[in-house]
Amino acid sequence: MPRRQSGRHRKPEPIAAPEGAPALVLAVPGAPTSASRSLAEEVSSIARSELPGLDARIGYVDGGDDEFPSLEAVLAHAAAEQKAREAALGQGEQPGPAAVVVPLLAGPDSALLRRIRQAIMNSGSGAELTEVLGPHPLLAEALHVRLSEAGLARADRARLFTVATAADGIVLATVGGEEAVQAAGITGMLLSARLAVPVLAAALDEEGAISRTAEQLRASGSQQLALAPYLIGPEIADGLLGAAAAEAGCASAEALGAYGAVGRLVLSNYAAKVGITLQQGAPVR
Numbered sequence: 001m002p003r004r005q006s007g008r009h010r011k012p013e014p015i016a017a018p019e020g021a022p023a024l025v026l027a028v029p030g031a032p033t034s035a036s037r038s039l040a041e042e043v044s045s046i047a048r049s050e051l052p053g054l055d056a057r058i059g060y061v062d063g064g065d066d067e068f069p070s071l072e073a074v075l076a077h078a079a080a081e082q083k084a085r086e087a088a089l090g091q092g093e094q095p096g097p098a099a100v101v102v103p104l105l106a107g108p109d110s111a112l113l114r115r116i117r118q119a120i121m122n123s124g125s126g127a128e129l130t131e132v133l134g135p136h137p138l139l140a141e142a143l144h145v146r147l148s149e150a151g152l153a154r155a156d157r158a159r160l161f162t163v164a165t166a167a168d169g170i171v172l173a174t175v176g177g178e179e180a181v182q183a184a185g186i187t188g189m190l191l192s193a194r195l196a197v198p199v200l201a202a203a204l205d206e207e208g209a210i211s212r213t214a215e216q217l218r219a220s221g222s223q224q225l226a227l228a229p230y231l232i233g234p235e236i237a238d239g240l241l242g243a244a245a246a247e248a249g250c251a252s253a254e255a256l257g258a259y260g261a262v263g264r265l266v267l268s269n270y271a272a273k274v275g276i277t278l279q280q281g282a283p284v285r
Helices: 034-050 071-088 110-123 137-149 177-195 209-219 240-248 260-274
Strands: 023-028 056-060 099-103 169-174 199-203 225-229
Touching: 023 034, 023 071, 023 260, 034 056, 034 260, 056 071, 071 099, 071 110, 099 110, 099 260, 137 177, 137 225, 137 260, 169 177, 169 209, 169 240, 177 199, 199 209, 209 225, 209 240, 225 240
Parallel strands: 023 056, 023 099, 169 199, 169 225
Antiparallel strands: none
């Protein structure tokens, strides 16, 4: 007779979103475009694949029509649906929020976050807001991968550990002012440890900051620089990265985009707010 698998070796039951859990609403900054929608949909899809049954929606900070619904409208709709479910079940008002808003931002941007909070208030949904996605070691990994994809760093495929690097100094570009630069610097230290080269953060939205940081790296001995965007993508205007790379006199990697770790961090922030314990697994790429 076959032996029954012991509890110690039994595979854990897959985690699913609890019934009636709040919607995860991804707050997408920047001008709504088909590219930003595709990126947001892919990030949401990663989150849903990690947590089956998750109600994931997308709201645009600068949206306002059927194609790109505003964050405020998406939240108001989620709250109306929650009230309708409660009425159908004959229940009173539930203590939980109708939605949890996750900003699609790698680092803090106080101006954008104020607008997101205002949209939450205007919606009357009682939605809760999570932190931004970084700083986090997974974002350092994502930056490393984007640099290697651009031919600016080489990495071991299995463990993403640097074998050699084409760049000997990295300008880590962010937006959001000094607070964002400081937060990016934390992830930058993790990236520096991976690449074994100096990494300095600078704000794209501060005039001259990129060129000054590039000169600082060159003055310390770095000659072959690379620009690494500490950005998801929708939060910056088209052409800004190219202009920044020209200002620094170096090549640039792509923005983080829908790298698998971005979707997992979105879900992790949501789960922490809702109180769901996620299974530990290999990073999604």
